[in-house]
Amino acid sequence: MIKSLYIKDFALIDELDVQFQSGLNVLTGQTGAGKSIIIGALHMILGERADTDVIRKGADKAISEAFIHVGRNEYLKKLLEEQSIDYSEELILRREIRENGSRAFINDTPVNISVLKQVGDQLVDLHGQYDHQLLLKEEHHQGVIDQFDTIEPFLETYQKEYRTMQELQNQLRNLEKKERELKDKTELYQFQVKELEDAELDLHEEEDLKAEMNLLDNAEDLDQKAAAITEIGNGDDVSLMDMLNSIKLNLEDMARIEPDFETYLQEVNTARISIQETIQFAERYRDRIEFNPQRLEKLRQRQSELNRLQKKYQRSIPDLIAYLNEIKAELNVAENFEFEIEKIEKEIQEQASTLKEKAVALHNERHKIGEKLSEDIVNSLKNLGIQHGQFRVNVAWRFSENGWFESEGQKVDCSEDGCDDIQFFISTNKGEDPKPLAAIASGGEVSRVMLSLKSILAREQKLPVMIFDEIDTGISGEISEKVGRVMRKLSEMCQIVAITHQPQIASQAHKHYKVQKVEENMRTVTKILPLTDEEHIREVASLMSGEQITESALTSARELIDRGGMRN
Structure with a gap:
C-alpha cells in the first residue's frame, strides 16, 4: 500500500x-x-x-x-x-x-x-x-485476457517457438533473395573466375617480377662494373692486389723493427682477404649475368597484365586472390541453393507443427479464461445494477493467406502475441443478444464493466x-x-x-x-x-446539495455513510 x-x-x-x-x-x-x-x-x-x-x-x-x-x-x-x-x-x-x-x-x-x-x-x-475508453478498442481486449497469471506460461512457450519460426522464415527469405541475386550475377562470376584463374595469380609474384626485371634491365651495366672490378684487382699492368702485397711485405719488415706497425699489418692482411674475395665474386658473377631481351619483354607483358587486372577490379593482388575465392564460394552456394532451400522449407514445416501445438494450447487457455471472465463479469454486473447483463469473450483464430499453419481449413495468421482475435460482447438488456462492446455500451455501462474487470484482475494479480x-x-x-x-x-x-x-x-x-x-x-x-468523521459527513453532504449544506443533506449524508458501513 x-x-x-x-x-x-x-x-x-x-x-x-x-x-x-x-x-x-x-x-x-x-x-x-x-x-x-x-x-x-x-x-x-x-x-x-x-x-x-x-x-x-x-x-x-x-x-x-x-x-x-x-x-x-x-x-x-x-x-x-x-x-x-x-x-x-x-x-x-x-x-x-x-x-x-x-x-x-x-x-x-x-x-x-x-x-x-x-x-x-x-x-x-x-x-x-479516460482509460475506460481503451475498453472500447478491440485491440486492447487481448491485453485484458493476458493479464491472468495462467496465460503467461502458455504465451512464453508460444513466443519461444514463434521466434524460432521467424528466424527460419528470415533464413528462407534471405536465401531466396540471394538465389535471385546470384542468378543475375552467375554469368559475370563465371567469366571473372575464368579470367582470374587463367591469370594464375601468386601472392608474391609482383615482388619477384620486379626483382628479376631489375636484373635483366641492368645486365649490361652490372657486367661492365664487375669487369672493371676484376681488371683493377688482377690487371696485367700494376694491379690492386700487387700493390697490397707490396704494402704487406714492407709492413712485415717494419714491424720486425718497430712493433707499432704490427696492428697496421693485420689490417692490411684483412683488407687483402676482403678485396680478394670481392674480386673473385665479381668474376663469378659475370658468368651468371643473363642477357635475355626476350625474357625481359615477357616479364614486362606479365607485369602489364597484372596491372590491368588490378586496375579493372580495383584490388591489389592479395585482394584479387581473396575475391577469386569469394566468388568461387558464391558460385558453389548457387549450385547448392535448391538443396539448402529444401532443407529450410522442411525445417519450417516441422516448426509450423510445433508452433501450431503451442498456439492451440494458448488459444484454448485464452478461451478458458474468457469463459471464466465472462461468468465473473456477469455476476459483478448484477451487483452494479445490470441484472440481466450478458458478457462474452470471443476468442477466434486470426486467418490470413500468409498464415503459417492451418485450422478449420484456413491458414492462421500469427504474431508475437499469438494467433487470436479477441473481442468483448455485451448485452445489458433482457432478451437482447450480446453485441460488440464498442457498439452498444453507454459510458456508465463501460465504467461498470471496467470496474468489474479491475475487481477480477485485482483478485488474480494481487496488486x-x-x-x-x-x-x-x-x-x-x-x-x-x-x-x-x-x-x-x-x-x-x-x-x-x-x-x-x-x-x-x-x-x-x-x-x-x-x-x-x-x-x-x-x-x-x-x-x-x-x-475527520464529522468533516467526512459534511463533505458528503456538500457533494449531495452543493455549497449550501442543509440539515436534510447532513441527515441524508449520515444515513448514506451508515448504510455503507453496515453493508461492509
Whole structure:
C-alpha cells in the first residue's frame, strides 16, 4: 500500500505530504482544485512521461515521492537485485523533473525510468479518467485476457517457438533473395573466375617480377662494373692486389723493427682477404649475368597484365586472390541453393507443427479464461445494477493467406502475441443478444464493466494498490452507491485510492481527503486535507446539495455513510 505521498513544486502544489491508509481512500474536491495534478504526480512516480512544464514557477525542479509497503514479492526482489538495489518490504519511489531532464530513484539509488516503470507496474494499477475508453478498442481486449497469471506460461512457450519460426522464415527469405541475386550475377562470376584463374595469380609474384626485371634491365651495366672490378684487382699492368702485397711485405719488415706497425699489418692482411674475395665474386658473377631481351619483354607483358587486372577490379593482388575465392564460394552456394532451400522449407514445416501445438494450447487457455471472465463479469454486473447483463469473450483464430499453419481449413495468421482475435460482447438488456462492446455500451455501462474487470484482475494479480480517477463517469444515484460498495469490497484485497464527484462513492470511504485550492502569499496552491468523521459527513453532504449544506443533506449524508458501513 502507499503509506505516504510527498509532492513538491509540482504544478499548483507548493508542498504536499499526505498519509494514506489501507482500505478505500477517497479524494473529493471541486473541479479544478487539483485532483488531476495529484494523479499526474503519481503517474510521474510510476515512470510515465513527464514534461518540464509541471515544474512550479520559480522552482528548479518538481519532486514526487511515494513510500510504499510492498510485502514479499519475489519478482520485485529479483528485479531490484539485478539493479544492485537492496530489497526490502518497503520501497521509496522518487522522481525529479528538472529543465534539463528527469531523474528516478528507488530507495535513494538512481535508476533508469524504465526500471522505475517496471517496479511501478508491479505495485500500482492506475486507472485514469479516460482509460475506460481503451475498453472500447478491440485491440486492447487481448491485453485484458493476458493479464491472468495462467496465460503467461502458455504465451512464453508460444513466443519461444514463434521466434524460432521467424528466424527460419528470415533464413528462407534471405536465401531466396540471394538465389535471385546470384542468378543475375552467375554469368559475370563465371567469366571473372575464368579470367582470374587463367591469370594464375601468386601472392608474391609482383615482388619477384620486379626483382628479376631489375636484373635483366641492368645486365649490361652490372657486367661492365664487375669487369672493371676484376681488371683493377688482377690487371696485367700494376694491379690492386700487387700493390697490397707490396704494402704487406714492407709492413712485415717494419714491424720486425718497430712493433707499432704490427696492428697496421693485420689490417692490411684483412683488407687483402676482403678485396680478394670481392674480386673473385665479381668474376663469378659475370658468368651468371643473363642477357635475355626476350625474357625481359615477357616479364614486362606479365607485369602489364597484372596491372590491368588490378586496375579493372580495383584490388591489389592479395585482394584479387581473396575475391577469386569469394566468388568461387558464391558460385558453389548457387549450385547448392535448391538443396539448402529444401532443407529450410522442411525445417519450417516441422516448426509450423510445433508452433501450431503451442498456439492451440494458448488459444484454448485464452478461451478458458474468457469463459471464466465472462461468468465473473456477469455476476459483478448484477451487483452494479445490470441484472440481466450478458458478457462474452470471443476468442477466434486470426486467418490470413500468409498464415503459417492451418485450422478449420484456413491458414492462421500469427504474431508475437499469438494467433487470436479477441473481442468483448455485451448485452445489458433482457432478451437482447450480446453485441460488440464498442457498439452498444453507454459510458456508465463501460465504467461498470471496467470496474468489474479491475475487481477480477485485482483478485488474480494481487496488486498492492489500485488508483481510480473518476471511474464513476456516466453513473449516478443508486448505481453509484453500488459502485461504491464494490470498490469498498475490493479494498479488502488491496488499497484503493479513488477520486470521485459522487457522494454515494465518497460515503463508502475508510478515509476521506478533500483537495482544494487556496491562496498563500499571493499565489494559488493546491492542498489535500484528511477529514475527520464529522468533516467526512459534511463533505458528503456538500457533494449531495452543493455549497449550501442543509440539515436534510447532513441527515441524508449520515444515513448514506451508515448504510455503507453496515453493508461492509
